[in-house]
Amino acid sequence: MQTHFTIDCVIYSFNEGKLQVLLTERNEYPYKDWWALPGFFVDKNEEMEGAVKRILYEHTGLKDIFMEQLGAFAGVKRHPQGRILTVAFSTIVKYDDVKSKIKPMTSYMRQASWFPVTALPELAFDHHQIIQQSLQKLKNNIHYSTAVYEFLPEKFTLTQLQQVYEAILGKELDKRNFRKKIANDGFLKELQEVQKGVSYRAARLYKFDKRKFQKHVGVE
């Protein structure tokens, strides 16, 4: 037995203090005019991971981004035309890197736009479920993955980092406890450099140090 095979991509970014997801407005039936996750059919002989990269590229112009499989969604009724198995992936991009590049490159969708995860529109297919499952995983793994750093520029302040944590977890954190934890983890590199262009005390900048992280986690 054969099935159609697509991938759907949950693309996150962080902007205006909020965790955002990139959605596209469909220009084709079914679900014409609905918002949906960016997703397409996988080509014959195309590796799944390659398909994710291709779609990410077609939507954002970006390459070489961290991405992770969430799982397969294969409900017989998830698509009105019969089973279309989709494998969902999630990806994180830096909002500023991407904002000028976001535009539909196929006529299948009318526009692409960011939505805060706390204020999603009604979505096509089972895409709401996919996002919720993905979000849950992001929360669960926040302390064991490098995901938070994917949201931030290379150099960032501790307050920015804390805001990303808060947006993902959906709750406020204590500043002192947060800084203690981060300091204790010890995989940030403190720079001899501070923020510029702010009208208040400038915060120190930090970098994520991948080497220290890998030592900490116990690389295999």
Add this chain to the structure above:
Amino acid sequence: MQTHFTIDCVIYSFNEGKLQVLLTERNEYPYKDWWALPGFFVDKNEEMEGAVKRILYEHTGLKDIFMEQLGAFAGVKRHPQGRILTVAFSTIVKYDDVKSKIKPMTSYMRQASWFPVTALPELAFDHHQIIQQSLQKLKNNIHYSTAVYEFLPEKFTLTQLQQVYEAILGKELDKRNFRKKIANDGFLKELQEVQKGVSYRAARLYKFDKRKFQKHVGVE
């Protein structure tokens, strides 16, 4: 574009102090005579979850077992005849419930047999990779899931429970610390009953109390 669609099932049990996986010996090409995970094609109009149950049933005679999706494996080269997308699931059964029922119910495989995860034979396709990924997940979630109790009979001793933990984690645990942790979690029900038929001091029996567990985890 369409692809063949199978599911593969990682079926665990606990026996002789070891974590075991059920494998089948293939009687068909490709990989004739190799050991592989139990797996089959999903039927048209069959829900994926239904297919897992069906295959589990065909191999073990069991129904209504906890099962969880691991993810999709879709490499173009994972099957010699071209892409066959498989979605892997994992499942836990009680060895004693199952041991008399295990037998091939299709001529596609010659026999089914348990192997300790520490001594697996060479496996067909990418099944070794699937098992390793599944094992990792089992370890990661051991404290947050009810999986360990799926390995045990309704009434069990604390030593049996500890052995399951040890088999999954692949390391020894301190008896006192383990008991403190379990007591502290507080979702076991102590029975007024002890082991029978042992030639040493009989151990107290316990039950897993699902209600208490759900309160503890914070059910949603």
Add this chain to the structure above:
DNA sequence: TCAAAAGTGTTAAACATACACCCATGG
């Protein structure tokens, strides 16, 4: 000098780890 955000320590409670001996039972 004011507004805004940066930066900083202490205490209490919960939890994890290391470690060794006596007890109850059946044979």
Add this chain to the structure above:
DNA sequence: CCATGGGTGTATGTTTAACACTTTTGA
């Protein structure tokens, strides 16, 4: 009476959580 596994407590270090004020800076 002995072999076997059952059962128990203490001390130490680590992690988490709660909580508020002073400092720096640019406008």
